[in-house]
Amino acid sequence: MVTALELIDVEGVEALSLRRLAQALDRSAMALYRHAENKGDLLDGVVELLLEQVVLDADxxxxxxxxRRVAHRFRGLALEHPNAVPLLLARSxxxxxxxxxxxxxxxxxAFLQxxxxxxxxxxxxxAACRSFFGLLHGHVxxxxxxxxxxxxxxxxxxxxGLHRxxxxxxxxMRSLASAMSAYDGAAQLDRLLEALLVSLAADLPPSG
Structure with a gap:
């Protein structure tokens, strides 16, 4: 699946197929059918590979x-593999x-735990699980x-490219070009996270 992700990074999701992956691995397409029956299986495998790198510690x-840590790791992974980001939504x-x-x-x-x-x-x-992952997907x-x-x-x-x-x-949009160009993705994610965390904390039972 590492090679499949590398192909997506370079050529995009549309270019990935069992035949193209077999070419990259210098193997026959038939040999790959033991690991993936179709392109859908390949795409699911790529998503699993990505999510393995976003481990949420339930304890x-x-x-x-x-x-906060997981959110920024997810964002970092998305920036490393932008062509694969739509898969995180589409395959789900x-x-x-x-x-x-x-x-x-x-x-x-892990989140629910x-x-x-x-x-x-x-x-x-x-509700918190839906809000958290919805926030991450929407933000990236x-x-x-x-x-x-x-x-x-x-x-x-x-x-x-606004001159076009x-x-x-x-x-x-033209008058706000400077503000739009100065967009800080990490800072914006922090703002969204803090608003969500405040909302989640309000749902906690009173302490003591």
């Missing part, structure tokens, strides 16, 4: 710090929860869609 003593939506590969479910299980240990009841833990997709078009340019309009827009349209 972490400080649950809020653990969620392609099958019912219980039919997904186990590697996709382990982060969810951590949330229960922190004091959230079952309903609040499930938003950050990646704002990729700078011409990083070597100093003029913000040129850096973002019709002159009389999108005036606010």
């Amino acid at each position: 972490a003593p400080a649950w809020q710090d653990e969620l 939506l392609s099958t019912p929860l219980g039919l997904r590969p186990l590697g996709m479910l382990r982060p969810l299980e 951590l949330a229960n240990r922190a004091g959230l009841d079952d309903a609040a833990a499930v 997709l938003d950050e990646l869609q704002g990729v700078v078009a011409y990083p070597e340019e100093r003029d913000d309009l040129l850096r973002l 827009l019709p002159l009389g349209e999108f005036p606010r």
Whole structure:
């Protein structure tokens, strides 16, 4: 699956197939069918490989710090493998929860255990799980869609490619080019996380 991820990094998800992977591995396509029956199996394997690198410790003593750590690790992985990011959403939506590969479910299980240990009841833990992973997915997709078009340019309009827009349209985007160019993904993730953590803490039972 490492080679499959490397192909996606370079050529995109659309280019990945059993035949293309066999070429890269210098093996026959038939030999790969022992490991993956079709492209869907390949894609699931890539997602599992990515999620193995985002380990959530269900026994972490400080649950809020653990969620911060995992969130930034997830973001870092997304920036390392931007072509693979859509898979993290698409493959999760392609099958019912219980039919997904186990590697996709382990982060969810660990989160639910951590949330229960922190004091959230079952309903609040499930809601928190959806909110946390929804926040991560939404954030990385938003950050990646704002990729700078011409990083070597100093003029913000040129850096973002906004000079290509019709002159009389999108005036606010043009006037905010400097602010948009200065976007700090890590800082924005921190702001979103803190708002979520405050909300989750409000669902905890009173101490004492």
